[in-house]
Amino acid sequence: MNTLIILPYALLSYAIGMGALCYLMLFLQNLWLPKTIDSGSSADLAFGLTVNLTMLVIYLTVHSxxxxxWFKAWWTRIVPPALERSTYILISGTTLFLLIALWQPLTGTIWRVDHNVSAALIYGLYAIGWGLMVSATFHIDHFSFFGLRQAWTWALKKAPRPTVFTARYLYGVTRHPISLGWLIVFWATPQMSVGHVLMALVCSSYIFIVTPIEEADLIRELGETYREYRKQVPAFLPFRR
Structure with missing residues (x-):
């Protein structure tokens, strides 16, 4: 594997993954973009639901x-281990861009907050949700989370850094700060449309379904360490068991 390929590939994957997340940040709030969650004429309900649900299922299935x-064990027979995480980020970012591009607006209003102060508070909560997610990635090594460290380590011909379990910082008050951030950003909006609530419901359901699966994987990997962690730290809401 050529260093001239692996490092640009990892950087490109990072740029696409981060670009998709930044676009989503504005997309969900109908801010400053030509294509947002409610932009354009409202689609036929049946057609819009079919397209949107199909794209959500594709994105979430790939993501999960x-x-x-078991997939990583098979996948790294095809993709070099140093690029496994970068490839995941690349595919995840690409499918998120595809979801956004094909999203059908369903603009019926579920709720609308017109009071300026109340709307500002909701936007503030939305920003907190994104801040929570970004901060959490640095608490577990942002650069490994997005695949850059694996590529850089390989290029320097160093041994891969082992995955280290951490219960510090945000992970000391909630087991899933990234998922908590997602729950906040999907629901914190001063104007909730039918299309937006569809995405929020599907993605929230996904989080609650997949979290026990992820924790089962962690228990198999970490054993009693993670079992004790589960007893001490709540899953989502800080300071609540």
Missing amino acids: VMARP
Whole structure:
């Protein structure tokens, strides 16, 4: 594997993954973009639901399956281990861009907050959700989480850094700060449309379904360490068991 390929590939994957997340940040709030969650004429309800649900299922399935240990074990027979995480980020970012591009607006209003102060507070909560997610990635090694460290380590011909379990910082008050951040950003909006609530419901359901699966994987990997951690730290809401 050529260093001239692996490092640009990892950087490109990072740029696409981060670019998709940054676009989503504005997309969900209908801010400053030509294509947002409610932009354009409202689609026929049946057609819009079919397209949107199909794209959500594709994105979430890819996102979940590629993160499973059994898939990684098979996938790294095809993709070099140093590029496994970068490839995951690349595919995840690409499918998120595809979801956004094909999203059908369903603009019926579920709720609308017109009071300026209340709307500002909701936007503030939305920003907190994104801040929570970004901060959490640095608490577990942001650069490994997005595949850059693996590529850089390989290029320097160093041994891969072992995955280290951490219960510090945000992970000391909630087991899943990234998932908590997602729950906040999907629901914190001053104007909730039918299309937006569809995405929020599907993605929230996904989080609650997949979290026990992820924790089962962690128990198999970490054993009693993670069992004790589960007893001491709540899953989502800080300071609540």
